[in-house]
Amino acid sequence: MIALKNVRKSFGEIQAVNGLSFEIPTGGTFGLLGPNGAGKTTTIRMLVGALTPDSGTLEIHSENASSISARARIGVAPQSLALYESLTPRENLKFFGEIYGLSGSHLKERIQWALDFSQLNDRANSRAGTFSGGMKRRLNLAIALIHDPDVLLLDEPTVGVDPQSRNHIFECIEELKSQSKTIIYTTHYMEEVERLCNQVAIMDKGKLLACGSPEELIAQHATAAEVIAHVGEEIHSVGDLPGTVQEGVWRFESMNPFVELNQANNNGIAIKSMEMKQPNLESVFLNLTGRSLRD
Amino acid sequence: MRTIWKLAMKDIKVLSRDKATVFFVVGFPLLMGIFFGVVMGGPDGGKSNAMKIAVVDEDNTEMSNRFIKQLDQNDGCEVVPLARDEAIDQVRKGKLTGMIAVPAGFGESAGLVWQSPPEIQVGMDPSRQAEGAMAQGFIMQAMGNLIGDRMFNPKQNRQMVDDLRSQMNAAQDGVMADENFKRMVDSMDALFDSINELDEAEKENEEKVSGEQDATDEESSDAGPSLQFANITSIDVTRVAEPGSKSALLQKVRTKWDLTFPQAMVWGILGCVASFAISIVRERIRGTYHRLEVAPFSKAHIVAGKGLACFLTVLFVIVMLLAVGYFLGLRPRNPAMLLVASVFVSFCFVGIMLVISVLGKTEEIVGGAGWGVNMVMAMFGGGMVPLMFLPKSIQTISNLSPVKWAVLALEGAIWRGFSIAEMMMPLTILFCVGAACMLFGSWRLNAQTG
Numbered sequence: 001m002i003a004l005k006n007v008r009k010s011f012g013e014i015q016a017v018n019g020l021s022f023e024i025p026t027g028g029t030f031g032l033l034g035p036n037g038a039g040k041t042t043t044i045r046m047l048v049g050a051l052t053p054d055s056g057t058l059e060i061h062s063e064n065a066s067s068i069s070a071r072a073r074i075g076v077a078p079q080s081l082a083l084y085e086s087l088t089p090r091e092n093l094k095f096f097g098e099i100y101g102l103s104g105s106h107l108k109e110r111i112q113w114a115l116d117f118s119q120l121n122d123r124a125n126s127r128a129g130t131f132s133g134g135m136k137r138r139l140n141l142a143i144a145l146i147h148d149p150d151v152l153l154l155d156e157p158t159v160g161v162d163p164q165s166r167n168h169i170f171e172c173i174e175e176l177k178s179q180s181k182t183i184i185y186t187t188h189y190m191e192e193v194e195r196l197c198n199q200v201a202i203m204d205k206g207k208l209l210a211c212g213s214p215e216e217l218i219a220q221h222a223t224a225a226e227v228i229a230h231v232g233e234e235i236h237s238v239g240d241l242p243g244t245v246q247e248g249v250w251r252f253e254s255m256n257p258f259v260e261l262n263q264a265n266n267n268g269i270a271i272k273s274m275e276m277k278q279p280n281l282e283s284v285f286l287n288l289t290g291r292s293l294r295d
Numbered sequence: 296m297r298t299i300w301k302l303a304m305k306d307i308k309v310l311s312r313d314k315a316t317v318f319f320v321v322g323f324p325l326l327m328g329i330f331f332g333v334v335m336g337g338p339d340g341g342k343s344n345a346m347k348i349a350v351v352d353e354d355n356t357e358m359s360n361r362f363i364k365q366l367d368q369n370d371g372c373e374v375v376p377l378a379r380d381e382a383i384d385q386v387r388k389g390k391l392t393g394m395i396a397v398p399a400g401f402g403e404s405a406g407l408v409w410q411s412p413p414e415i416q417v418g419m420d421p422s423r424q425a426e427g428a429m430a431q432g433f434i435m436q437a438m439g440n441l442i443g444d445r446m447f448n449p450k451q452n453r454q455m456v457d458d459l460r461s462q463m464n465a466a467q468d469g470v471m472a473d474e475n476f477k478r479m480v481d482s483m484d485a486l487f488d489s490i491n492e493l494d495e496a497e498k499e500n501e502e503k504v505s506g507e508q509d510a511t512d513e514e515s516s517d518a519g520p521s522l523q524f525a526n527i528t529s530i531d532v533t534r535v536a537e538p539g540s541k542s543a544l545l546q547k548v549r550t551k552w553d554l555t556f557p558q559a560m561v562w563g564i565l566g567c568v569a570s571f572a573i574s575i576v577r578e579r580i581r582g583t584y585h586r587l588e589v590a591p592f593s594k595a596h597i598v599a600g601k602g603l604a605c606f607l608t609v610l611f612v613i614v615m616l617l618a619v620g621y622f623l624g625l626r627p628r629n630p631a632m633l634l635v636a637s638v639f640v641s642f643c644f645v646g647i648m649l650v651i652s653v654l655g656k657t658e659e660i661v662g663g664a665g666w667g668v669n670m671v672m673a674m675f676g677g678g679m680v681p682l683m684f685l686p687k688s689i690q691t692i693s694n695l696s697p698v699k700w701a702v703l704a705l706e707g708a709i710w711r712g713f714s715i716a717e718m719m720m721p722l723t724i725l726f727c728v729g730a731a732c733m734l735f736g737s738w739r740l741n742a743q744t745g
Contacts, residue, residue: 050588050744072591082582084305086312095305099298099590127312143586 001026002047002065002151002182007056009042016042017053018206024199026061026150027180029173031187031197035289039206040186044153047184048074060151072100075149077141079156085129089120089139092128093146100147110146117172118142134165141172151182158192170195190282200281202288209288214281221284224253226277229261231269238264298592302600307608310570319566320612328559328616332551332623345373346426349382349394356402358441363397365437372433386418392426393419395434405438406445407455412438449494452487456480544683544711549626553710554681556620557702561678563612564644564701569665571605572651576661579744588744598737602645609641613705625709632718633708639722640701643729647697649736653743672698700724 002024009017017039024030034040045051046058049066058065060073076082083092093111102110115121118138123131128139141157154173158166173196176183185197193200194214201211210217231238233248241260243252250269254260257276264271310316350366352359367374375382375391382394396416405413415434419427445451459480466472548554578584587597617625617633627633647668654664673679675689676698682690693699704721707713 048589050585068591068593071589074589076586076589078582078585080580080582080585082586084309084583086309087305091308095301096586096590098301099587099592101591 001061002030002184003057003059004043004047005057007043007046007058008054009039009046009051010054015206017046020056020203020206020208022201022208022211024182024184026182027177028198029177029183029185029196031185031193031200032203033186033188033190033193033200033285034203037205038203038289040203041155043203044155044184044186048076048153072147073150074153075144075147075151076153077144077155077157079159081136081140083128083136083139083143086127088125088127089115089118089142090124092139092143096143097146102147110148114142114146117145119168132162132165134161134168137161137165137169138172141169145176149181151184152176153184155186156188157185158187158189190280190285194281202285204289210284217284218279218281221287224255225257225279226253227251227257227261228275229264229271230273231264232272235269238269239267241267298596299599299603302587302597303603303607306571306574306601306604310574310604310608313570316566316570320563320570320608321566321615323566324559324563324612324616325619327562328552328555328620329623331558332555345371346392346429347373347375347390348430349375349377349385349391351377351379351382351394351396353379353399354397354401358402358405359397361444362401362405362437362441365440366395366433369433369436371429383418386420389420391420392423393417393430395430406441406443408442449487449491452491456484456487459483547710547712549710550624552620552623552625553706556616556625557705557709558678558681560613560616560705561673561676561698561702563616564609564640565669565673565678565698567605567608567612568644568648568651569662569669571601571608571648572654572665573658573662575601575649575652575740576656576658579656580658584744594741594744595737598649598740602649602733605645605648606641609644610637613637613640627709628712629708632713632715633705636704636708636718636722639725639729640704643697643701643725643732646729646732646736649740650732653736653739656743672696675699677702697725697728700728 004023005021007017007020008015020039020043032040032043042051046053047060047065049071052066060070063070065071084095087095090111093114094107097107097110115124118141120135120139120142123135128136131139137157137160141154144152144154157169157173161169170192173183173185177196183196185193187193198213199211200214200217202209202217210221212220227243227250229250229252231245231248231250235248235250236245238245238250241252241264242254243250243260245251250264252260261271261274310320348366350363352363363374363376366372375385377385377394379396382391382396385391386394394417396418398414398416401413401415403413404411417427417430417434419430463471463477463480470476575584578587584597588594614637617627651665651668652661654668655661673696675693676682676696677685677693678698682693682699682702685693700721703711704718704725707718707721711717
């Protein structure tokens, strides 16, 4: 289990993380969401021992996250492609495997496994600098896995990647989930979180705003559903019902839209066609963090 | 230690695949060392101060060849074999001091004192009268040696006497038929027989002493002692330079490579410094540094790995340039001291590399700052112009440049002949600068990376 208790970190006058506390159970996929400047990267850097918190504790399987033994159990796939472009995938994997203490036949087995996992066998001896963005992302992930870590930290692993590579990465993560690895996933793409994560935490301004499964968050922080109903150009008003009618289109928001639709039908307003947007994680996110642009 | 070694080997592998880095670390210093050595000229162990004279051999006989060889063996004369027209052209253009032409027929009478002297044609640059007189002296010396060859050559003498007797028997009047001439030839015959007997007696005596004779050396069997008109010995009038002066230092320089290769080594070292400093920033920007931070070892390992890679590369550059210099004629006076100097120089510049790596947060800033610092250190430290040729005021300022102490340490072991006591100062300064820079650079890098 990964546990954060009242963690704080500031850089000068900027309080990047302000009393953050949450737990990540073993074997789950945990999504960490937040707008730019929310404190996600700072939290992740403290989790992997690259930054020391000003106060509070971060523990991985009851060990201090900054300890050598804890770091040996973590694999990191950073957002920026952290690989040596003048080395081949095999050389990259060999180097990182060796610094994690692997050697001999075990290292060779892990290198082969990583190449198979990332489907880079055909280019194992080509320099990484010649790869496409998708291939580099796959290698980035493979390097994080070379030493078979218990905890995997994926920081926006699908940025700048073509759909095929993106889909392959999703499949890889789902396979890792099935191996009971604990995965911490950060992204700006809500559909990825909804597909992959068991638990989601939403941060802003260094604080935790909400934490739970996607369904729980939607249920707890759901906004009204948005309905767009085509009623015909002869209809200019819906009376006491909510929303507005313009050019034969009735738009309204409701927590229970079927009540309003039924009422309209009873009032003789025929619904010719309808489109309904249910609340989702993105709407929860925007609802909690606001719609204004962040620097 | 294993982790540090792995990190270092990775850095060396990564840098070795960057063509620009390889050029600035290996290629550029080689070019600098060889180019400036060639430009400098100077002491190269050869006849660089000898008078260059074209020699035209139009006789092509054994005697003309011996004559030319005698000229070439003279330290003051460097023979350049040319055709007549080309020789005249070269002298007229000022490329050669003069020319000596040996016309056809030279060999018939060369070395025979009772015959008319053979013609030798001399053409000297009119602006070099004194050297013209020297050339005539070289010619007379060479001719004297030929006379000795003739006189003490039994085969040639026998042949000559037989030729004369044939001519005398055929002659009915004139000098050849004169009784006085006949008596002279008889006297010559007797003289040559005596010389031959004396020569053979000397050779038998030498055989008893050495126990061997070189039967294949025709000249030693055919030619006797050379004929010298005076025994010239040398008086030592070499210049006495004031100790510590530039002249005194220059006297220690044996070849031009002594001066240019330590500078070339410094340029290789500065190339390493800039390349490794940039590589640290590159790793931080591209995220690989973050991976290393997360790995199960301390940041000190990361810094140590970089330092070790830089240290080994600097040592490699010094050894590589030394090997090339050795091939060209560079001979370190004290190889053991050179090894010690190389280690201290490498240590110092690893520290400087760490400082440069924290001067900025982008490759462009660190690259620019790095080469800027390198240039200043090189300019004032003897990396461009040898220390001894810098003005006194600049030499004083150069004490602040680590390059000066690096060049001094390397030169001290290569050609200055420093004692251990003399070496202590540059080595101590290099160590202190290196240690201070390492501490500062490591602290600053740690602060920048959180």
